[in-house]
Amino acid sequence: MNIRTETNQDMERVQHLLLQAFPGQAEARLVEELRKDPQFVPELSIVAEENGIIKGHILLSQGQLLDGHQTHAVAALAPLAVLPKYQRQGIGGLLVEEGKRRCASLGYPLVFLFGHPTYYPRFGFEQARRYGLDIKQFTVSDEVFMVAELKSGALEKLQGEFRYPPAFENLE
Ligand SMILES: CC(C)(COP(=O)(O)OP(=O)(O)OC[C@H]1O[C@@H](n2cnc3c(N)ncnc32)[C@H](O)[C@@H]1OP(=O)(O)O)[C@@H](O)C(=O)NCCC(=O)NCCS
Numbered sequence: 001m002n003i004r005t006e007t008n009q010d011m012e013r014v015q016h017l018l019l020q021a022f023p024g025q026a027e028a029r030l031v032e033e034l035r036k037d038p039q040f041v042p043e044l045s046i047v048a049e050e051n052g053i054i055k056g057h058i059l060l061s062q063g064q065l066l067d068g069h070q071t072h073a074v075a076a077l078a079p080l081a082v083l084p085k086y087q088r089q090g091i092g093g094l095l096v097e098e099g100k101r102r103c104a105s106l107g108y109p110l111v112f113l114f115g116h117p118t119y120y121p122r123f124g125f126e127q128a129r130r131y132g133l134d135i136k137q138f139t140v141s142d143e144v145f146m147v148a149e150l151k152s153g154a155l156e157k158l159q160g161e162f163r164y165p166p167a168f169e170n171l172e
Contacts, residue, residue, distance in 0.1 A: 003092065003098045006045040006057070009036075013054045014047065021081035026171045033167035034061050039090030041106065044075075045136065046098055048082075050093045056082040058095035060103055061167075063112060065133070075103040075111040075150070076164050096123045100150060109154035110147050112162050117143040124148040132159035136170065 006014060018028040034040055039062045048056035077099060081093045100123065103111050112128060112135075113120065128134075128147035135145055146166040147162075149155045 001055075002049045003094055003095060004047060006047050006146060010047055010054060014045075014057045017054055017057055017083055018079065018081050020083055024080070027079040027081065030167060030171055031057075031116060033170065034059060034165065037061065037165055037167055039141075043082055043102055044099065044106075046095060046102070048095055055086040056091040056095050057078075058099045059101045060111065061165050062108075063165060064163045065110065065158060065160050066163065067158065070160075072160075073108060074109075074162065075106075075152050076162075076168075077111055077113040077115075078164075078168075080115075093120075093123065095133040096120075098158065100124075100148065104150040107151075109149070109151040109158060111150055112145075112147050112164075114138075114140055114144050115146060117146075120148075123163050128162070131155045133162060134160070135162045137163050 015028050018031060044060040046058050047054050058080045060077050061074050063074050065072040065074045080092055080095060125146040125148045127142050128145045129142050133147055
């Protein structure tokens with residue numbers, strides 16, 4: 001399995017993958033919007049390719065953690081998708097691990113997501129509100145709003161309100 005940065009030539013196949021993996025078009029549109037965002041980090045749009053087939057994709061973007069007068073740049077993980085035919089083979093896991101590694105090397109202290117409460121804890125994600133972290137941008141339950149530490153001690157040190165980039169607000 002080749003885990004690598006998405007290229008311009010991949011984009012059409014990634015859009016197709018997103019439409020196959022999710023019931024609606026929201027995630028495909030989100031990825032399109034995030035690619036246009038001035039804060040977009042190309043190396044955080046990652047594909048899993050095997051035998052010429054793009055089997056999985058993950059995108060991480062830059063969000064903000066507002067803590068009083070301070071704002072910290074943090075990572076936001078979404079979306080993650082694997083073609084239905086290739087699910088449950090560990091591809092999603094490879095993409096999450098690589099995404100976390102890349103975000104850590106870019107210096108982000110934390111990565112946030114909304115996700116399946118039974119899937120993400122195996123990759124070190126925990127309920128964010130347990131650590132004094134919150135979100136006001138969207139209404140979301142404690143189980144789904146998760147965070148993982150990328151820099152040792154970051155969860156002890158940082159608190160405040162997480163915000164996704166604006167592209168997330170235009171979803172339906
Ligand atoms: C969630 C998803 C990315 C996981 O990718 P994957 O390559 O199948 O995951 P892995 O092989 O690394 O891990 C397999 C585990 O994921 C979980 N899992 C896989 N598909 C799942 C699904 N549709 N719903 C809930 N959990 C699922 C299971 O716990 C599974 O473990 P098991 O086989 O022991 O039960 C993939 O199922 C997918 O694209 N789903 C549709 C889109 C989606 O919901 N994305 C996540 C929200 S952003």
